[in-house]
């Protein structure tokens with residue numbers, strides 16, 4: 457990666473952001489930094505430009521829907537563990553591995569927790585988020601330029617001092633709004649939406665917010681209800697743009713199930729996306745219903761059922777792979793993997809190996825872990841194809 461550091465002057469566009477006064481915690485006043493003027497003001501900004509081939513992946517979901525778990529599976533596919541930036545803000549939301557940087561879009565909240573309460577808006581409301589800055593910074597990183605990204609501190613609810621983010625090979629922007637702003641959406645090389653049904657989302661939030669954050673059941677219920685109008689208005693509609701959707705629903709294998717532990721998971725894959733060939737079961741484009749349990753695979757109640765079929769989703773042609781139920785033993789997954797095609801694995805059993813490597817992650821025994829792992833492999837394949845195509849284009853250009 458050819459890196460050159462240049463001093464650049466650029467009139468920053470009309471970007472402004474709110475932050476709390478870093479000194480007066482009591483007043484919790486928010487200060488509006490001077491709006492960067494459109495005039496030809498000159499800023500000395502250290503910009504690291506690199507001949508960087510950064511691909512950008514967008515992952516959208518509501519809070520508590522498994523984004524962090526998915527990111528751990530994805531970054532593992534590329535090798536290396538993603539860690540918070542060393543020596544930086546201990547409350548940074550960013551994760552960095554040697555190939556991938558994961559940015560949490562909460563960092564583009566334009567209002568802190570107090571500011572949102574004063575303005576009467578939730579964090580899901582576009583009015584509480586700075587899409588101009590999000591667009592400018594994702595565009596800069598995609599073109600190989602480092603940025604000073606703001607930090608939203610989930611511990612204090614304040615907007616902390618920015619952190620320097622270098623352009624990575626793979627940039628993942630995850631959070632509430634990766635596909636909300638058309639400008640940002642157009643920067644994405646691949647996009648995923650985690651569509652968790654209300655029943656399942658509630659069960660996961662209870663498990664986490666009560667067990668790990670000490671919240672009461674009532675406050676969790678109130679929080680989900682309070683966010684629902686904005687979720688329906690601003691978050692859920694993004695799924696129409698996603699190249700892949702992972703739908704998580706209650707099982708259909710247990711009549712009147714009210715435990716919510718056994719899940720039906722659907723991987724909805726858009727057809728015709730460049731460098732992305734949907735996974736299929738047995739025969740591409742056919743309609744298959746398959747119960748793998750029997751002589752070759754032992755299953756306890758309620759067992760496992762796969763479906764595969766062509767479908768349409770928001771007027772797009774898609775292929776849907778569905779798994780209802782859960783594995784008793786993860787090493788049995790190899791039997792299922794051997795009947796799936798277009799997995800973009802580099803060797804036989806790589807999906808099973810990845811799942812076994814993270815057997816302690818939530819969802820490792822059902823379709824959520826399986827499909828998150830498969831999508832991670834598809835993203836690796838997309839990255840390698842994109843890099844190869846850009847190398848070819850550069851070679852052609854050099855010949856011309």
Ligand SMILES: Nc1ncnc2c1ncn2[C@@H]1O[C@H](COP(=O)(O)OP(=O)(O)OP(=O)(O)O)[C@@H](O)[C@H]1O
Pocket residue numbers: 517518519520521522523524525526660661663664818819820824825
């Ligand atoms: N596939 C799964 N099966 C069961 N529980 C899950 C699954 N994925 C995530 N969870 C649980 O849901 C909760 C939220 O998971 P996670 O932190 O990955 O979500 P998130 O979207 O990153 O949350 P937030 O946006 O609040 O940081 C955790 O308690 C986690 O254990």
Ligand SMILES: O=C(CO)[C@H](O)[C@H](O)COP(=O)(O)O
Pocket residue numbers: 518519562569579580609610611613632
């Ligand atoms: O929807 C969310 C995304 O994670 C959070 O609720 C939002 O970012 C506000 O965070 P906090 O509740 O910590 O102030």
